[in-house]
Amino acid sequence: MRKATIVTLILIYSSLLCIKSFALNNQTVTTQNIVVGLITFPPFIQKEGNDKCYGSAIDDLQKIFSEHLYTLTFYCAPPSRIYRDFNQGLIDITINVKSTESLRANIIYSQKYYEVLEVVLYSKESKQNQKVASIRSYNYHGTRQKLEFEGYEFVDVANTKEAIAVFLRGGTDSLLSYRQPFEHYFNDGAKKRRYAAFNVSFTQKSFISVPSYFAVNTKNRKAQEIVDKIDAYFSR
Numbered sequence: 001m002r003k004a005t006i007v008t009l010i011l012i013y014s015s016l017l018c019i020k021s022f023a024l025n026n027q028t029v030t031t032q033n034i035v036v037g038l039i040t041f042p043p044f045i046q047k048e049g050n051d052k053c054y055g056s057a058i059d060d061l062q063k064i065f066s067e068h069l070y071t072l073t074f075y076c077a078p079p080s081r082i083y084r085d086f087n088q089g090l091i092d093i094t095i096n097v098k099s100t101e102s103l104r105a106n107i108i109y110s111q112k113y114y115e116v117l118e119v120v121l122y123s124k125e126s127k128q129n130q131k132v133a134s135i136r137s138y139n140y141h142g143t144r145q146k147l148e149f150e151g152y153e154f155v156d157v158a159n160t161k162e163a164i165a166v167f168l169r170g171g172t173d174s175l176l177s178y179r180q181p182f183e184h185y186f187n188d189g190a191k192k193r194r195y196a197a198f199n200v201s202f203t204q205k206s207f208i209s210v211p212s213y214f215a216v217n218t219k220n221r222k223a224q225e226i227v228d229k230i231d232a233y234f235s236r
Contacts, residue, residue, distance in 0.1 A: 032222065036061060036074045037082045037091035040159065042184035044115060045095070047076040057095060057114070064233045078158070079137060089219035093226065097210050099141055106218045108227050112234040113211035118179040119143050121205045122167065131155055131172035133163040140176055143207045147176065161185050168200055179206075 036058075040047045044057045053076040065072055077085075083102035085091045095114055096103055119140045121132070132147060136156040139145065144154065155172050157163050160181040167175035175182070214230050216223045 031069055031071050033071045033073060034065060034092045034220075034226065035090065036072055036093045037085055038074065038076050038094060039079050039082050039096070040076050041095075041178070042160075042181045044180070045076065052076070060233070061093070064229055086215070086217055089217060092217050092220045092223075094215050095212055096215050097141070097212050099210070103215060108216045108218055108223055110214040110216075110227055110230045110234070112231050113213050114234075115180070116209050116211050118209045119207045120177060120179045120182065121147070121207065122175040122177065122182070122202045123205070124173045125201045125203060127173040129153075129173050132174040132176050133157060133166040133172040134176045135159060135163060140178075141208050141210055143176065146207075 036053075038045045038053055038057065040053075041057075042055070044055050045053060046055045047053060053074045058074060061072060061074075079102075082091065082094055083100070086094055086103060086107075087105070089106070094103075097117065098109055121143075130150075130152045131154075132152045133155050134140075134144065134157070136158060148154065152174070154176075155166060157166060160177055163175055163177060164182065164185055166172055214227070216227045216230075220226065
């Protein structure tokens with residue numbers, strides 16, 4: 001009788017363990033979808049196709065949120081769209097400088113900066129005019145206003161690649177750009193002999209260096225948790 005009781009207890013215990021294991025394996029795990037909207041900024045952020053992003057910044061974010069509790073959705077777009085979508089709460093994370101006037105509300109910046117951006121004026125040695133190719137809506141932290149005060153006239157285009165083309169083809173004798181994307185596109189074009197027909201010598205004048213940060217939207221109820229994970233990753 002005692003032996004039968006022990007066997008019964010063992011069977012009950014085993015059954016409870018099986019039930020518990022089944023429950024754990026089949027419980028619903030809530031994953032958080034994080035939308036990352038980025039402005040193309042080679043070599044850290046590059047665009048392929050319509051909105052698909054790639055580059056070291058994307059790689060870093062995928063490592064930070066590699067746990068199964070998170071899913072990341074990336075898209076790259078012009079600054080105006082990124083600013084609009086962020087302010088409307090459609091973007092959880094972007095990368096930007098703290099002085100961007102279009103990103104003033106509902107925002108927490110990471111404590112650790114991501115990259116330092118350097119603003120440079122490139123001018124042809126044979127400069128004959130005061131025209132400057134530049135990206136539309138970028139003021140380059142006050143540099144544009146300084147040059148306009150000095151008499152420079154700006155020719156605005158959509159992106160850095162177009163600005164370089166205008167500059168090299170003679171549309172302007174100067175170019176205002178961040179150093180990193182300019183060097184990326186210029187060196188890539190030189191390798192592919194895209195600019196072989198334009199034998200241009202130019203000077204460089206550095207104006208300002210500004211750190212960029214991860215910016216998290218406070219409309220996401222887990223904004224602080226997201227920022228903490230980013231800072232923890234870059235503090236290792």
